[in-house]
Amino acid sequence: MKMPTYFISHGGGPWPYIREWDEQYKALRESLEQLPAQLPEKPKAIVMVSAHWIGNEILIMGSEKPGMLYDYYGFPEHTYHVHYNAPGHPALAAQIQNMLTEAGFETRIDLDRGFDHGAFVPLAVSFPDADIPVVQVSINHHYDPGYHIRMGQALAALRDEGVLIIGSGLSYHNLRLLGPAGSTPSAKFDQWLQDAILGKTREARIQAMEQWEKAPAARLAHAQEDHLIPLMVAVGSAGEDAATCVYHETNAFGGITATSFKFG
Numbered sequence: 001m002k003m004p005t006y007f008i009s010h011g012g013g014p015w016p017y018i019r020e021w022d023e024q025y026k027a028l029r030e031s032l033e034q035l036p037a038q039l040p041e042k043p044k045a046i047v048m049v050s051a052h053w054i055g056n057e058i059l060i061m062g063s064e065k066p067g068m069l070y071d072y073y074g075f076p077e078h079t080y081h082v083h084y085n086a087p088g089h090p091a092l093a094a095q096i097q098n099m100l101t102e103a104g105f106e107t108r109i110d111l112d113r114g115f116d117h118g119a120f121v122p123l124a125v126s127f128p129d130a131d132i133p134v135v136q137v138s139i140n141h142h143y144d145p146g147y148h149i150r151m152g153q154a155l156a157a158l159r160d161e162g163v164l165i166i167g168s169g170l171s172y173h174n175l176r177l178l179g180p181a182g183s184t185p186s187a188k189f190d191q192w193l194q195d196a197i198l199g200k201t202r203e204a205r206i207q208a209m210e211q212w213e214k215a216p217a218a219r220l221a222h223a224q225e226d227h228l229i230p231l232m233v234a235v236g237s238a239g240e241d242a243a244t245c246v247y248h249e250t251n252a253f254g255g256i257t258a259t260s261f262k263f264g
Contacts, residue, residue: 001041004039004159006261008035008122011121012253013075017078018076032122032125043164044132044161044163046165047163048136050116051118052118057105058137058139059110059138060108063113063114066086068083084120086130092133092135099155100155105151116136139230145209148236149210150236156238167230168230169230170228171190171260173224178254179253185221189220198245199243202238205235209235244262
């Protein structure tokens with residue numbers, strides 16, 4: 001049965017493991033907890049495209065038992081000992097490599113890579129049992145929108161095989177403009193994002209994403225677009241499927257507007 005595809009805003013650091021942040025992250029937690037109920041069936045596997053894995057080509061997690069990568073700093077000691085024990089899926093990793101290679105992408109299987117927090121943090125909330133195989137896939141360091149849209153298109157057929165494709169980033173990511181200082185630019189960019197994605201044709205969505213830098217407050221919302229690029233992969237893998245907003249709040253990080261989308 002065909003899976004939808006998602007772009008999720010994954011929040012900051014290891015937030016699910018910090019009890020003092022429970023209220024701050026209530027809306028995001030609820031949206032991620034509701035994700036499995038939005039699926040037609042339990043996924044056979046998950047392909048996780050994280051903003052926190054950036055390569056010179058497309059890197060694909062090939063380990064049968066991926067480890068952990070605590071790629072955050074200054075958080076409580078216990079957050080450096082958490083584990084998300086989902087298995088890898090070497091056969092799916094090889095299939096992904098074949099699909100991307102056939103589409104003209106340079107790829108490499110990485111047998112050492114562990115789950116980064118762009119992957120394990122939202123997965124731990126949505127799929128706490130960690131019983132679904134996960135293959136993490138990188139983005140490319142040049143951040144080219146069209147390239148990553150084509151990457152999503154190359155992987156789209158996996159959805160028909162019961163594989164859930166998730167792009168994990170943030171709809172607003174400027175660590176220098178958080179809290180009240182980021183309120184206006186995040187709201188302006190988010191309104192453009194909603195207009196560009198919801199109720200639009202495949203062609204209109206792709207055109208908007210390719211020209212995202214022309215959006216209001218674009219470079220204030222994403223001084224560096226690593227956290228936006230997973231959306232391009234989701235848009236590519238979405239095809240003609242309609243989009244819905246599955247998470248939206250205006251007070252994330254003390255005043256930021258943030259959003260997640262589901263396609264299909």
